[in-house]
Amino acid sequence: MTLTSPTGPKRSKTQFRTHAAIVSLALGVSVTLPAVVAMIAPTPVIAQEFPAFRQALAEGVGESRALSSFYREIGYTEVWTGAEHAARRSALVSALSRAEEHGLPSARYDLQGLLAAFNAVQTERDRGFVEARASLTFLQYARDISSGVLEPSAVISDIVRDLPRPDPAVLMREFTAAEPVSFIRNLAPxxxxxxxxxxxxxELEDTIANGGWGPTVQAGSLQPGQHGSAVVALRNRLIAMGYxxxxxxxxxxxxxQRAVQEFQVAHGIDPDGVAGSATIREINVAPEERVRNIVVALERERWLNIPRGDRHVWVNLTDFSARVVDFDQVTFQTRSVVGSRANQTPEFSDVMEYLEINPDWTLPRSIVAEYWGALSSGGARHLNMIDGQGNVVPREYVDFARYSPTSLPFNVRQPPGPGNPLGEVKFMFPNAHAIYLHDTPSRSLFGHSVRAYSHGCIRLQDPRDFAYTLLGMQEVDPEAYYQRVLRSRQQTRVSLLTPVPVHLVYRTAFTSVTGRMNYRADIYRRDSRLYDALLRAGVEVGA
Structure with missing residues (x-):
């Protein structure tokens, strides 16, 4: 039976219903998702045309070696376009329709184009191309939601992440063997x-749709005891934000005052309960900007969609903190100092293998340059010249006039001691960036709210307690053991019997375990660059 459209050629009943469904979607008319999915099943055609399907499918997936391999394995049979595949189509359409909620570039998947392609199927060749398109779209979505939209190192070289990209052929095999709704749902971290x-x-998007957090606070600062319109505006925003x-x-x-203190803690401000200029500035940030922070944080979570370790070390550079996490619970936390804006700490994950108690310090060549004037003029006597065999070379044997900081044929090293910049212990996860965690004799910096001062390594305020926590897994009395080694004054390597994963991350938006949002300043301006890159990739925020 056929139905005639008043504005077009004859269509089958199935095609007419599909066309109507797509038009309804375009016009914003309510159509249930199951009904749409049922309608996009292509009309069966005669069996002898099947070779055309296989040929078109092979052409359609030809640029993807993995997808071509998968379809060869299954004899170029369909996984999306058969009458029995409605559940898979439904799961894919549902996921793509919600891609924007995850901060993904929904235009990249072109759901309306995919639906239209299904609707336009007239031949087995058409169906083969639609089959290929559905698989390619699924793989793109699966890759993006499970491991990220961007290649972060291409945007910022200091983000060194080995992304957990799924293998396309394995993904297709696992998907076709699984319940489709739960499989696609579990692709997200x-x-x-x-x-x-x-x-x-x-929740923030709902708040924005309902008018946001209200008028901004028109005051430079406010403090307990004051009253007036600015205090009312402060009160209203604190109420709207849930404080x-x-x-x-x-x-x-x-x-x-207590609400202001809670707000300050959640925004990395000294919680004195006084709404000073820094607090007012953060209070007045628009919810739309916070949504942008969260969109970047979601992308960063996708890059770390890996097992993080039942026990691991989590260093958030923007929060100036280092934590030991055991089974998702923070068991130890200390303040940290991170790289300055000129010497930024990179982001990467590695494995901590050992502690070094009473460490010496081998100066990086960039820092040797800072000492060069003193070295070449006979000063900086606390620094030793070390040859390739590890021997100390007397300073008078070195003709500094023949060398530069980069060509000096010796390492420059400071022995263990109270003045050593590494303090009494360092925590090693050997890496190509020469980054590690360590003690420091410069204690005053930990009193600052913003602690970006180092040459890139991470200084810890409480390195002893950090060491005790790590050694507690292998020593009956970790404090006594540590102190005994420390008193020896000998440089001593202490291996961790169970190495501990270390994650150096950069989060300007993160949550507490209760779900409350925390925000931090974009100290290196990385997140603003990532957000711009996400926009270029097609992510739409607040659309």
Whole structure:
């Protein structure tokens, strides 16, 4: 039976219903997803045309070696376009329709184009190309949601991540053997942080749709005891953000002071309860900007969609903190100092293998240059020249006039001691960037809110307790053991019997275990560059 459209040629009943469904979607008319998926199943055609399907499918996947291999394995049979594949089509359409919620570039998957291609099938050759298109679209979506839209090192060279890109052929085999809805749902990172960020983004978007957080606070600073319109604006934004219950007070009272302190903690500000300029500046940030922070954080979570270790070290550069995490619970935390803006700490993951108690310090060539004037003029006597065999070379045997900091044929090393920049212990995860965690004699810097001062390595405020925590897995009395080695004054390597993964991350938006959002300054301006790259890739925010 055929139906005639008043504006077009004759179509089969199935084609007419499919066309109507797509038009309804385009016009915003309510059509249930199962109904649409049922309608896009192509009309069966005569069996003798099947070779055309196989030929078109082979052409359609030809540029993907892995996908071509998969279809060869299964004899170029369909996995999307058969009448029995409605559940797979439904799962894919549902996922693509929600891609934007994850901060993914929905235009990259062109759901409407895919639906239209299904609707336009007239021949087995058409069906073969649609089969290929569906698989390619699925693989692109699966790659993006499981391991990220961007290649981060191509945007910022200091982000050194080995992305967990899925193997396309393995992905197709596993998908076709699984229940499709749960399989596609489980492509997203399983880390609790991803789910919390996802829900926070959705709640913020609802807040924006309902008018945002209200007027900004028109004051340079506010403090307890004050009252007036600016205090009311501060109160209203704190209420809208969830830091205060609904109250009618127009005075900066104790309740507001506690709310300001909570806000300050969540934004990395000294929690003095006074709404100074830094606090007012953060209070006035628009929710739309916070959504952008979360979109970048979701992308960063996708890059780390890997087993992080039942026990691991988590260093958030923007938060100036280092944590030991055991089974998703923070068991130890200390302040840190990270690389300055001129000497930025890179982002990467590695494995901590050992501690070195009473370490010496071999100066990187960039730092040798800073000491060159003193070295060449006979100063800096605390530094030794070390030859290739590890022997100390008397300073008078070195003709500094013949060399430069880069051509000097000796290492420059400071022996262990109270003045050593590495302090009494360093924590080693050998890597190509020469980055590690360590103690420091420069204690005053830990009192600063923004602690970006080092040459790239990460200094710890409480290195002893950090060491005790790590050694607690292998020593009955880790403190006594550590102190005994320290008193020896001998440089001593202590291997970790169970190496510990270390993740150096950069999060300007992250959650507490309760789901409350925390925000930090983009100290290296990395997230702003990543956000721009996501926009170029097709991510739409607030559309």
């Amino acid at each position: 399983s880390a609790p942080e991803y789910a919390r960020l996802f829900h926070a983004k959705r 205060m219950p609904r109250v009618a007070t127009a005075r900066y009272d104790g309740m507001m």
